[in-house]
Amino acid sequence: MKTSIATVTLSGELPDKLEAIAKAGFDGVEIFENDFLAFDGSPSDVGRMARDLGLTITLFQPFRDFEGMPEGLRSRTFDRAERKFDVMQELGTGMVLVCSNVSPAALGGIDRAAADFRELGERAAKRGLKVGYEALAWGRFVNDHRDAWEIVRRADHQNVGLILDSFHSLSRKIDINSIRSIPKDKIFIVQLADAPLIDMDLLYWSRHFRNMPGEGDLPVTAFTEAIASTGYDGYFSLEIFNDQFRGGSTQAIAADGHRSLIYLADQVRRKVETPIGIAMPERAKVKGVGFVEFATSEDEADELIAILQALGFRKAAKHRSKKVSLFEQGEIRILVNVDTAGFANAAYAVHGTSAYALAIAVDDAQDAYNRALALDAEPFRQPVAEGELEFPVIRGVGGGLIYLIDDKSQLGRFSEIDFEVVATDPGTDAADAGLLRIDHIAQTVAYDEMLTWLLFYTSIFDTRKTPMVDIIDPSGVVRSQVVENESGALRLTMNGAENRRTLAGHFIAEKFGSGIQHLAFSTDDIFSTAASLRAKGFRPLHISPNYYDDIEARFGLGEDLTERLKAENILYDRDEHGEYFQLYSRTYGEGFFFEIVERRGYRGYGAANAIFRIAALKKQMRPEGVPKDAGISL
Numbered sequence: 001m002k003t004s005i006a007t008v009t010l011s012g013e014l015p016d017k018l019e020a021i022a023k024a025g026f027d028g029v030e031i032f033e034n035d036f037l038a039f040d041g042s043p044s045d046v047g048r049m050a051r052d053l054g055l056t057i058t059l060f061q062p063f064r065d066f067e068g069m070p071e072g073l074r075s076r077t078f079d080r081a082e083r084k085f086d087v088m089q090e091l092g093t094g095m096v097l098v099c100s101n102v103s104p105a106a107l108g109g110i111d112r113a114a115a116d117f118r119e120l121g122e123r124a125a126k127r128g129l130k131v132g133y134e135a136l137a138w139g140r141f142v143n144d145h146r147d148a149w150e151i152v153r154r155a156d157h158q159n160v161g162l163i164l165d166s167f168h169s170l171s172r173k174i175d176i177n178s179i180r181s182i183p184k185d186k187i188f189i190v191q192l193a194d195a196p197l198i199d200m201d202l203l204y205w206s207r208h209f210r211n212m213p214g215e216g217d218l219p220v221t222a223f224t225e226a227i228a229s230t231g232y233d234g235y236f237s238l239e240i241f242n243d244q245f246r247g248g249s250t251q252a253i254a255a256d257g258h259r260s261l262i263y264l265a266d267q268v269r270r271k272v273e274t275p276i277g278i279a280m281p282e283r284a285k286v287k288g289v290g291f292v293e294f295a296t297s298e299d300e301a302d303e304l305i306a307i308l309q310a311l312g313f314r315k316a317a318k319h320r321s322k323k324v325s326l327f328e329q330g331e332i333r334i335l336v337n338v339d340t341a342g343f344a345n346a347a348y349a350v351h352g353t354s355a356y357a358l359a360i361a362v363d364d365a366q367d368a369y370n371r372a373l374a375l376d377a378e379p380f381r382q383p384v385a386e387g388e389l390e391f392p393v394i395r396g397v398g399g400g401l402i403y404l405i406d407d408k409s410q411l412g413r414f415s416e417i418d419f420e421v422v423a424t425d426p427g428t429d430a431a432d433a434g435l436l437r438i439d440h441i442a443q444t445v446a447y448d449e450m451l452t453w454l455l456f457y458t459s460i461f462d463t464r465k466t467p468m469v470d471i472i473d474p475s476g477v478v479r480s481q482v483v484e485n486e487s488g489a490l491r492l493t494m495n496g497a498e499n500r501r502t503l504a505g506h507f508i509a510e511k512f513g514s515g516i517q518h519l520a521f522s523t524d525d526i527f528s529t530a531a532s533l534r535a536k537g538f539r540p541l542h543i544s545p546n547y548y549d550d551i552e553a554r555f556g557l558g559e560d561l562t563e564r565l566k567a568e569n570i571l572y573d574r575d576e577h578g579e580y581f582q583l584y585s586r587t588y589g590e591g592f593f594f595e596i597v598e599r600r601g602y603r604g605y606g607a608a609n610a611i612f613r614i615a616a617l618k619k620q621m622r623p624e625g626v627p628k629d630a631g632i633s634l
């Protein structure tokens with residue numbers, strides 16, 4: 001797949017955009033006219049910058065309100081086109097995008113438009129240029145790619161072709177099978193964008209909410225399959241108008257865009273015969289979470305270990321060569337790393353005690369790793385002692401690590417190979433609390449990183465994303481979306497903070513970056529677990545008694561169950577599949593916490609209880625007696 005991206009997609013000045021586009025690995029770039037007009041160098045300067053970066057300028061755009069203009073205006077439009085051709089020739093690009101006319105002066109008429117394009121094609125041919133015609137979803141007469149194609153067909157000029165833009169076709173739900181009958185060499189370039197399904201004016205939706213293929217809800221893969229089925233082998237170019245991207249990191253957005261195209265090509269390649277995209281292993285099937293690793297220090301480790309032990313974890317092994325202890329309960333493994341060297345220590349230096357790494361157990365770790373790297377994931381390597389395992393590792397949220405393990409290799413036996421069993425300290429309470437496995441891992445990121453990580457996980461692992469929900473914090477809204485697989489073996493809740501006064505925002509601010517903010521463990525008997533935890537000195541998060549009055553009334557729970565829930569500070573929810581019970585720890589450090597859940601068929605994550613849980617966590621975090629407006633970020 002030949003990749004390209006329109007400069008309008010990215011924030012920053014034109015030179016920065018070109019640098020980021022080249023660094024992200026794109027083959028080409030569409031110069032959006034406004035970016036050129038705002039740049040005070042010449043067209044040849046821009047052309048030289050692009051070529052020096054190894055970028056082909058695939059398109060100069062847009063040329064507006066061309067076809068079907070009345071006499072007088074018509075000749076002025078052609079003069080305007082000639083001026084743009086001058087710029088294009090100096091830029092060193094061979095194609096202009098003409099988007100369908102929106103002018104009130106336009107006269108409409110397919111033959112009139114075809115005649116205009118035939119003449120424009122003649123003029124372009126004299127300069128070795130090509131003209132692509134795109135139907136804007138809100139075009140005054142032409143807003144359907146089938147009409148645009150009919151005009152191009154009737155213009156019948158080899159320098160005039162069609163430009164397909166997934167947003168315009170998919171937003172209007174145009175039958176994408178109509179694309180299959182378009183000759184591939186008349187499709188001059190394909191623009192791609194996804195978007196969340198929002199019921200709004202097409203122009204506003206297009207200019208503010210487009211996102212990368214795979215980040216939204218439009219059937220961009222099916223659209224691309226239809227194009228690939230024609231044998232089209234030209235550029236696929238991202239054209240994204242998105243307010244969040246306009247203010248985001250130029251490099252990060254460019255990197256997301258490149259990943260989205262590689263992922264799209266891989267999906268299409270598996271469905272059509274045409275050789276689109278590079279071969280790579282399929283999305284990794286997730287079997288579970290192998291472990292979660294905390295980076296901390298000798299001084300701070302005791303508090304964390306005390307909480308783990310109060311949760312029923314016991315120290316089962318220690319690393320053969322590193323200062324890492326393995327705590328386990330059920331299928332859960334928590335590593336506590338107090339190394340004073342290496343990446344864990346660096347993570348601790350930046351973020352303090354934090355869950356900086358997780359291991360994802362997949363069907364084939366090397367395949368998952370190879371796929372991740374093909375999708376631009378950043379590999380991570382660190383020295384390995386003799387006889388110990390070298391894990392495939394990629395960088396994850398907040399610069400943390402994602403280890404990939406599997407049972408088909410030695411990696412799945414990491415706890416035996418890299419660790420040696422330690423006897424349980426005499427006198428410690430060895431009984432566990434009935435925690436079984438990791439139910440979900442909650443990662444808190446800055447809101448403008450949400451799409452990045454949703455695309456990251458869903459492109460590498462065989463997972464899906466759930467619809468975004470708003471989590472109400474007393475000081476703001478936190479957007480939450482889950483990446484999960486069919487079996488539930490992997491559930492990653494992505495929580496996007498927009499201000500630092502929310503619990504999520506406070507966590508990011510105080511931990512200096514995104515990361516894992518809470519771990520949820522499963523039990524198959526929440527009341528038995530609660531009793532065990534109580535006996536171990538676990539201090540549950542206190543939930544307001546008013547909450548229990550409400551749920552008794554709301555769910556008709558009956559007094560007995562309500563009293564049991566209240567006595568243990570357990571929250572309750574229900575969906576069409578069953579019941580959900582949640583028990584929270586108090587916060588640890590700057591807003592980290594643990595959760596214990598019991599699912600009785602329920603498939604959600606207790607979003608309805610979030611407001612109560614967050615309020616309780618924030619209240620508990622605020623030092624006693626400190627007035628609410630004391631300036632602390634909570």
Ligand SMILES: O=C(O)c1ccc(O)c(O)c1
Pocket residue numbers: 061062097099134136165191206207239
């Ligand atoms: O919103 C617009 O004006 C616009 C311009 C050029 C395009 O290629 C497009 O898809 C939209």
Ligand SMILES: [Mg+2]
Pocket residue numbers: 134165191239
């Ligand atoms: Mg377009």
